[in-house]
Amino acid sequence: xxxxxxxxxxxxxxxxxxxxxxxxxxxxxxxxxxxxxxxxxxxxxxxxxxxxxxxxxxxxxxxxxxxxxxxxxxxxxxxxxxxxxxxxxxxxxxxxxxxxxxxxxxxxxxxxxxxxxxxxxxxxxxxxxxxxxxxxxxxxxxxxxxxxxxxxxxxxxxxxxxxxxxxxxxxxxxxxxxxxxxxxxxxxxxxxxxxxxxxxxxxxxxxxxxxxxxxxxxxxxxxxxxxxxxxxxxxxxxxxxxxxxxxxxxxxxxxxxxxxxxxxxxxxxxxxxxxxxxxxxxxxxxxxxxxxxxxxxxxxxxxxxxxxxxxxxxxxxxxxxxxxxxxxxxxxxxxxxxxxxxxxxxxxxxxxxxxxxxxxxxxxxxxxxxxxxxxxxxxxxxxxxxxxxxxxxxxxxxxxxxxxxx
Numbered sequence: 001x002x003x004x005x006x007x008x009x010x011x012x013x014x015x016x017x018x019x020x021x022x023x024x025x026x027x028x029x030x031x032x033x034x035x036x037x038x039x040x041x042x043x044x045x046x047x048x049x050x051x052x053x054x055x056x057x058x059x060x061x062x063x064x065x066x067x068x069x070x071x072x073x074x075x076x077x078x079x080x081x082x083x084x085x086x087x088x089x090x091x092x093x094x095x096x097x098x099x100x101x102x103x104x105x106x107x108x109x110x111x112x113x114x115x116x117x118x119x120x121x122x123x124x125x126x127x128x129x130x131x132x133x134x135x136x137x138x139x140x141x142x143x144x145x146x147x148x149x150x151x152x153x154x155x156x157x158x159x160x161x162x163x164x165x166x167x168x169x170x171x172x173x174x175x176x177x178x179x180x181x182x183x184x185x186x187x188x189x190x191x192x193x194x195x196x197x198x199x200x201x202x203x204x205x206x207x208x209x210x211x212x213x214x215x216x217x218x219x220x221x222x223x224x225x226x227x228x229x230x231x232x233x234x235x236x237x238x239x240x241x242x243x244x245x246x247x248x249x250x251x252x253x254x255x256x257x258x259x260x261x262x263x264x265x266x267x268x269x270x271x272x273x274x275x276x277x278x279x280x281x282x283x284x285x286x287x288x289x290x291x292x293x294x295x296x297x298x299x300x301x302x303x304x305x306x307x308x309x310x311x312x313x314x315x316x317x318x319x320x321x322x323x324x325x326x327x328x329x330x331x332x333x334x335x336x337x338x339x340x341x342x343x344x345x346x347x348x349x350x351x352x353x354x355x356x357x358x359x360x361x362x363x364x365x366x367x368x369x370x371x372x373x374x375x376x377x378x379x380x381x382x383x384x385x386x387x388x389x390x391x392x393x394x395x396x397x398x399x400x401x402x403x404x405x406x
Contacts, residue, residue, distance in 0.1 A: 001208070002261040004236055004252045007279045008268075009244040013251055018086055018296075020282040033291040034348065038298040038329065039087045040080055041118075041310045044073070044104065046302045048093040050120050051156030052145075054183050056215035056311050057302075059093040067302045068321070070100045074107055076300065076320050081111035083326035086296075087138070089116045091310065093302070096123040102131060109135040116141060118181065121167030122160055129170040139177040139206060142167055146188040147195060154188060168202065179206035179251075184232060186222035192232060196239050205250055209236065211257040211391055213311040213377055226393035233263055256311070256377070258288030258370035259392045265369070266398055280403060283369045289389070290353060290371030294344040298329060308344060312376040317341050344375075344385060359388030364399040 006013040006020070016022045017029035018036055030036045045067060048059035068076070080088060088108055095101060096119055108115050117132070121142035132140055142164055145154040151161040171178045180199060182188070199207050209232070212223045224232065236252060243250050254260045261283045268276035294308035304321040306328050307313055317337045318328035331338040331345075346353045350368040354361070359382075361372040372378065373389025381390045 001253045001255050002258065002264070004240050004254060004260070004264065005244075005250065007261060007264050007282065008237055008240050008275070009249075010275050010278060011244065011249050013249075019286055021285040022282070033285060033287045034295060034345075036291070036296050037084045037086045038296055039089060040085050040298050040300060040325070041089045041091055042076070042300045043091050043093065043302050043310065044068075044095050044101070045098045046093045047097045048120070049097065049122060049157070050094070050160055052120075052143075052217070053154055053156060053187075054145075054185065054212065054216075054218040054221045056213060056218055056313075057093060058216040064302060068304050070103065072304065072321060073100065073104055076304075076325060077104065077108050077111060077113065079320075079324045079326050081108070081113050083329070085113065087114040087116060089118055089141075091118040094120055094123060096128060105131065105135045105137065109137075114138050119143070119167070120155065120160065121164035122157075124167035124170050126170055126173075129174045129176055132171065133174045133176045137176065139179045140167075140171055141179045141181045141206075141208065142171075143181045143183075144195065144198075145182055146191045147198065150188055150191050168204070172202075177206070178204060179208060180204050181208050181210065183210040183212055184224055184229075185212050186224060186228070189224060189228055189232060192235055196235070199250070200239075200243070206253075207251070208253045208255050210255045211260075211374070213256055213374070214380060215311050215313065223391060224393075229257075229391070229393040230263065233260055237264065237267070256374045257389075257391060258292070259373055259389070259394055261286070261288065262366050262370050262394060262398075265403070266394075266401065269403070280369075287350070288369060288371030289373050289375045290346070290350065292371065292374075293376050294341060298325070300325065308341075309376055312379060315340065315344075315379070357386050357388065358382075360392065360396075360399060361388040364394075365402060366394070366399060369403075 003013050021029045046057055046059050046064045049061055115137050116139055118141045144164055145151050148161050152158050168178055240252050265279045297309045299307040299310040304319045306317045331341040354367045373392045375385050377391055378387045378389045379385040
């Protein structure tokens with residue numbers, strides 16, 4: 001994740017210790033990005049009541065055999081708590097359709113895990129909203145991929161927009177923090193001004209803009225062209241600047257594209273923004289894609305299989321039905337899965353890591369700042385993770401920019 005608010009305005013944000021190695025007095029930051037415990041995205045069910053056109057899990061309104069039992073789910077929660085996972089994000093399908101979600105939330109809360117939920121919002125009731133608040137869910141991320149009919153078309157069900165808005169408001173009524181999630185595509189980028197206006201009008205405190213990852217049904221969705229990606233980032237930066245000037249510290253992040261941080265930094269340098277050197281230090285510490293999939297983030301799918309992240313389903317590292325997540329993630333044995341994980345994580349030296357890559361990433365002078373972009377998308381596009389991220393929108397000249405810390 002790239003926290004646009006943090007980098008562009010310099011204001012402190014909730015997860016600075018995990019993303020940039022800086023923290024407030026109450027939070028201990030890891031010494032390096034490579035020593036972070038992962039945020040675990042857990043797809044607890046594949047069942048879903050919507051038919052989203054970009055769904056990476058290809059979910060439908062049906063029951064899928066082989067999903068974890070309640071006993072197995074509880075074992076996963078206990079293992080993640082003992083391991084010290086940075087956070088647990090419950091996703092799907094639609095997680096609110098899981099028959100044991102209340103039990104899972106209460107158990108995770110009692111074990112001290114930081115819990116977030118990724119939902120389409122349509123199933124939220126007053127009872128669900130109160131439960132989220134009572135068990136201490138950090139925030140409920142609700143997907144909104146357009147305004148009105150655009151969202152309904154994206155989600156494949158009429159009325160999905162109104163139902164999601166109702167979910168937002170029910171959470172707001174009980175004081176439950178919410179966040180908006182949106183996947184940027186050529187189908188909805190034209191709605192960005194209205195979506196940002198809605199965020200502002202409804203005082204939503206957190207928003208994540210995902211760059212499209214072509215998995216599942218998402219392979220048939222049109223990704224942004226480079227000029228559209230640049231224009232989208234410019235629009236987000238302008239809105240963050242406006243909010244900051246008005247005294248709002250709303251958290252705006254982009255996801256699955258580390259190049260966003262580099263683009264922001266290049267703008268700061270060009271505009272002689274006094275925060276440029278600070279941004280450079282934070283991005284250098286973070287390391288982008290080199291410290292993300294397979295290290296700072298992990299995925300457990302509905303069948304218990306472990307992946308580098310929720311989009312990299314082709315690469316399986318083990319299964320929690322057989323081996324605890326913590327043991328697999330430590331890659332301490334000599335198994336084939338451990339070998340794959342060690343290979344993915346690679347060297348601590350960015351230059352040594354870059355030598356293994358092909359395409360534009362192999363010669364980019366900004367590699368240490370973004371880690372070669374989003375490695376999952378590179379693996380999908382090239383058939384192996386050593387390729388370049390096809391969604392990088394930096395120009396050839398920008399990729400040859402020499403930047404150093406003062």
